[in-house]
Amino acid sequence: EEDAALLGGWDQDELEPQDQPAPPVLAVVGRPNVGKSTLVNRIIGRREAVVEDVPGVTRDRVSYEAEWGGKVFTVVDTGGWEHDAKGIHQRVAEQAELAVDVADAVLFVVDATVGATSTDEAVVKLLRRKGRPVILVANKVDDISQEADAATLWGLGLGQPYPVSAVHGRGTGDLLDAAMEALPEVTEYGGLIPRGGPRRVALLGRPNVGKSSLLNQLAGSHRVVVDDTAGTTRDPVDELVELGGRVWRFVDTAGIRRRQHMAHGSDYYASLRTQSALDKAEVAVVLLESSEVVSEQDVRILQLVLDSGRALVLAFNKWDLMDEDRRTYLEREIDRDLAHVQWAPRVNLSAKTGWHKDRLVPALDKALASWDTRIPTGKLNAFLGELVAAHPHPVRGGKQPRILFATQPSTQPPRIVLFTTGFLDPGYRRFIIRRLRETFGFEGSPIELGMRVRE
Ligand code: GDP
Numbered sequence: 001e002e003d004a005a006l007l008g009g010w011d012q013d014e015l016e017p018q019d020q021p022a023p024p025v026l027a028v029v030g031r032p033n034v035g036k037s038t039l040v041n042r043i044i045g046r047r048e049a050v051v052e053d054v055p056g057v058t059r060d061r062v063s064y065e066a067e068w069g070g071k072v073f074t075v076v077d078t079g080g081w082e083h084d085a086k087g088i089h090q091r092v093a094e095q096a097e098l099a100v101d102v103a104d105a106v107l108f109v110v111d112a113t114v115g116a117t118s119t120d121e122a123v124v125k126l127l128r129r130k131g132r133p134v135i136l137v138a139n140k141v142d143d144i145s146q147e148a149d150a151a152t153l154w155g156l157g158l159g160q161p162y163p164v165s166a167v168h169g170r171g172t173g174d175l176l177d178a179a180m181e182a183l184p185e186v187t188e189y190g191g192l193i194p195r196g197g198p199r200r201v202a203l204l205g206r207p208n209v210g211k212s213s214l215l216n217q218l219a220g221s222h223r224v225v226v227d228d229t230a231g232t233t234r235d236p237v238d239e240l241v242e243l244g245g246r247v248w249r250f251v252d253t254a255g256i257r258r259r260q261h262m263a264h265g266s267d268y269y270a271s272l273r274t275q276s277a278l279d280k281a282e283v284a285v286v287l288l289e290s291s292e293v294v295s296e297q298d299v300r301i302l303q304l305v306l307d308s309g310r311a312l313v314l315a316f317n318k319w320d321l322m323d324e325d326r327r328t329y330l331e332r333e334i335d336r337d338l339a340h341v342q343w344a345p346r347v348n349l350s351a352k353t354g355w356h357k358d359r360l361v362p363a364l365d366k367a368l369a370s371w372d373t374r375i376p377t378g379k380l381n382a383f384l385g386e387l388v389a390a391h392p393h394p395v396r397g398g399k400q401p402r403i404l405f406a407t408q409p410s411t412q413p414p415r416i417v418l419f420t421t422g423f424l425d426p427g428y429r430r431f432i433i434r435r436l437r438e439t440f441g442f443e444g445s446p447i448e449l450g451m452r453v454r455e
C-alpha cells in the first residue's frame with residue numbers, strides 16, 4: 001500500500017518521453033548516382049565528404065534534421081539504400097515508395113547530364129499516384145552551359161525543373177525556397193520516421209529458432225534494404241521495415257539471411273553475430289523455441305543482452321506447435337531459467353503463420369520507453385526516502401549504511417547512482433531495483449544501480 005500511496009501524488013505521464021509535434025519531412029528520391037546523397041549533404045550543411053565513388057559506402061542514418069529560412073524539417077536520404085539482384089528498376093521504385101510514404105514533400109532528383117531514363121519515368125508514375133508535392137531537381141548542372149539539359153526535363157510533366165549543382169551548391173538556394181513553400185509546418189503523415197531516426201532492433205536467438213522467418217514475416221512487402229558492407233560481399237546489413245505505422249531499423253540482418261545458405265552456424269559464429277548486432281541495436285528481441293527446453297545457448301545469448309545494457313523483448317516462437325503438456329513445462333522453465341529477465345515483455349508468436357506478430361510493436365515500444373525513462377531527482381529521492389524509512393538497510397558489524405541522495409544521470413539504459421555512507425548489501429540493492437520496477441515500471445529495460453560511498 002505504501003507504494004500505491006507514493007504513486008498517488010505522481011503523474012505517471014511525466015515519466016514517459018514527451019511527444020513534440022514532428023517537423024515536416026522532405027524525402028530525396030531518384031536513381032542511384034544522380035547525386036541524392038551529395039544533395040542531402042548540401043542541405044544539411046555537412047562538411048566532410050561522405051559521398052564516395054565506391055559503391056557500398058556505409059551510411060548509418062537515413063534521416064537528418066535540417067533548417068532553411070528559419071524552418072526546421074527532416075530530410076530523408078535514400079542514397080545509401082541498396083539495389084541488388086532484384087533489378088534496379090524495382091528496387092528504386094520500392095525505396096522511393098517507402099520514402100514517399102513518410103514524406104510531406106519530395107525532391108525528385110534526375111541527372112541532367114543523362115536526361116530522363118525509363119526508371120525515372122517509372123518513379124514519376126509512382127509519385128503521381130502518391131499525390132505528394134514533388135519538386136523536380138535537375139542535378140549536375142555545374143555551369144550555365146548545361147541549363148539546356150535541365151530544360152529537357154520539362155518533358156517529365158512534373159513542372160519546372162530546378163537546375164542545381166549539388167557538388168558546388170549552385171541553384172540550391174532557389175530549390176530550398178521552393179521546398180519550404182511545399183512543406184507544411186508540421187508533418188501530416190504521422191512522423192513515420194521517429195525523431196532521431198528509426199529505432200534499432202536486433203533479432204537474436206540460436207540457429208533455427210526462426211529469426212529469418214520472423215524477419216520475412218515482419219518485412220512483408222514493405223521491406224527496404226539499406227547499407228552495404230564495404231568488403232567483398234554485397235550482403236545488406238540493415239533493413240528498414242514499416243511496422244505499426246513507423247519505420248524500424250533491423251540491424252545486422254545479413255547474418256540472419258546468410259544463415260539460410262549455411263548448414264549450421266557454429267556457436268562461436270553465432271555469438272559474434274549476436275555481439276555485433278547488439279553493438280548497433282537499442283533493443284533486442286530474443287527468440288526462444290517455445291516447443292523445446294530453454295538451452296544453455298539461450299541463456300548465454302540473454303546474458304550477452306544483459307551485459308550490453310540494451311532493452312529486451314522475449315519472443316516465444318513456434319507457438320503453433322504448442323500443446324497443453326508442453327505449455328505447463330514451459331511455464332516452469334520460464335520460472336526457473338528466465339527468472340532474471342522476468343521484467344522483459346513477453347510475446348508468444350509464430351513466425352511461420354504470422355500469428356501475434358502485431359504484438360511485437362507494443363512490446364518494443366514499451367521496452368524502449370522504459371529504456372528512455374528518466375526519473376526526476378525529486379521523485380527518486382522521495383521514493384527512496386519512503387522506501388528506506390519502511391525498510392532500512394540491515395545493521396552490519398554495528399554499522400548501518402545510509403543512503404544520502406540519489407540521482408539518475410543517464411538513460412538508455414536508466415542508470416541510477418546512490419550516494420551512501422557505506423557499501424550496500426547486494427541483496428538490498430536487488431531489493432531497491434525490485435521496488436524501482438514495482439513503482440516506476442521499467443518493463444523491458446535493465447536498470448543500472450551505481451554507488452558512491454562516502455566513508
Ligand atoms: P546517389 O547515389 O544518388 O546518392 O548519388 P551520390 O550523391 O552518391 O553521387 C553520385 C556521383 O555523382 C558522385 O560521384 C558525385 O560526386 C557526383 N555528383 C553528385 N552531384 C553532382 C553535381 O552536382 N555535379 C557533378 N558534376 N557531379 C555530381
Ligand code: GDP
Pocket residue numbers: 205206207208209210211212213214256259260317318319320321349350351352353
Ligand atoms: P533462424 O536460423 O533462426 O533464422 O531460423 P529459420 O527462420 O531459418 O527457421 C528454422 C526452421 O524453423 C525453418 O524450417 C522454419 O520454417 C521453422 N520455423 C520458424 N518459425 C516457425 C514457427 O513459428 N513455427 C514452426 N512450426 N516452424 C517455424
